[in-house]
Amino acid sequence: MSAHAPLFNRAFGAFLFDMDGTVLNSIAAAERIWSAWALRHGVDVETFLPTIHGARAIDTITRLNLPGLDAEEQAAYITAAEINDVEGIVEIPAAAAFLGSLPKDRWAMVTSAPRDLALRRMAAAGIPEPAVMITAEDVKAGKPDPSGYLLAAKKLGVEPTDCLIFEDATVGIQAAEAAGAALMIITTTHQHPVETAHATLASYDAISVKVDADGWLRLRAN
Numbered sequence: 001m002s003a004h005a006p007l008f009n010r011a012f013g014a015f016l017f018d019m020d021g022t023v024l025n026s027i028a029a030a031e032r033i034w035s036a037w038a039l040r041h042g043v044d045v046e047t048f049l050p051t052i053h054g055a056r057a058i059d060t061i062t063r064l065n066l067p068g069l070d071a072e073e074q075a076a077y078i079t080a081a082e083i084n085d086v087e088g089i090v091e092i093p094a095a096a097a098f099l100g101s102l103p104k105d106r107w108a109m110v111t112s113a114p115r116d117l118a119l120r121r122m123a124a125a126g127i128p129e130p131a132v133m134i135t136a137e138d139v140k141a142g143k144p145d146p147s148g149y150l151l152a153a154k155k156l157g158v159e160p161t162d163c164l165i166f167e168d169a170t171v172g173i174q175a176a177e178a179a180g181a182a183l184m185i186i187t188t189t190h191q192h193p194v195e196t197a198h199a200t201l202a203s204y205d206a207i208s209v210k211v212d213a214d215g216w217l218r219l220r221a222n
Contacts (some may be wrong), residue, residue: 007182007199011216013158015102015209016149016181019111019118021053021168021189023095024125028088033081037074041066054169056112056142079114086124092188094204096126101209106217108132108152110165112142112172132156144174149181164219166201173198 020026034052038045043064052060058075099107108130111118115135122129132155139147146160153160165176168186173196176183183198194200201207210218 007164007184008219008221010182011212011214011218012164012182013106013162013216014153014156015107015164015166015217016152016176017099017107017109017166018054018168018172019109019113019121019127022092022166022172022186023099023109023127024089024091024121025189026086026089026121026125027053027189029082029085033078033085037078037081041069054112054143054167054171056136057114058136059112059142079117082113083117083120086120089121089124091125091127092186092204093202096128098204098207098209099128099130102217103211103215104131105156106211106215108134108156110134110148110152112136112148143169143171144178146175146179149175149179153179153181164217 017023030052031049034049035045038048057078058071061069061071061074109118113121113136115137118133118135119129132152134148134152136142138151141147149165150160153163160179160181163181164184165179165181166184166186167173167176168189173183173185185194185196185198185200187194187200187202206222208220208222210220212218
């Protein structure tokens with residue numbers, strides 16, 4: 001763990017979590033489906049796959065600007081395929097236990113996945129369903145726009161600047177920064193070391209949480 005002292009020396013009103021790559025690993029399933037889709041539409045798989053992580057399907061498809069393609073229709077196809085294929089989806093080490101240790105009204109999930117897909121993947125990985133979950137349908141603009149994180153903070157009744165956001169992907173990190181929140185980057189699924197000024201974490205085993213007398217969350221290093 002790259003632990004930056006400021007995160008352990010302050011209290012947070014809430015924790016906000018990205019899903020894919022942050023509390024569960026769905027890379028194998030996602031890349032199977034997106035690879036087949038890319039081949040079918042003449043998109044170079046090797047250069048395309050790194051761009052899918054953390055973004056809404058419709059934003060990924062729209063960004064390609066392929067002629068004659070209905071982005072909404074294709075995004076719906078991708079979502080259906082991903083709901084049907086959860087083979088190999090697992091939790092990030094100790095993520096379920098860490099989430100289970102948090103007060104239910106003090107954390108939220110903010111994912112670029114549609115709600116049905118998010119629930120399917122969390123069930124497959126054994127991740128508890130949050131009381132507050134912001135999905136692709138809840139925002140007009142996906143990450144790196146901060147709308148999802150701002151909405152989650154609002155629903156939890158806390159200021160974004162009082163939140164700690166757990167993220168893994170570039171667009172999500174940009175969204176967290178734009179929201180003005182503190183940031184912990186989960187590196188479990190990263191193939192290469194990440195260069196960042198933010199704190200990094202490879203396993204939730206390395207941290208725990210104490211709720212102080214005022215109901216605020218304080219991180220502790222194990």
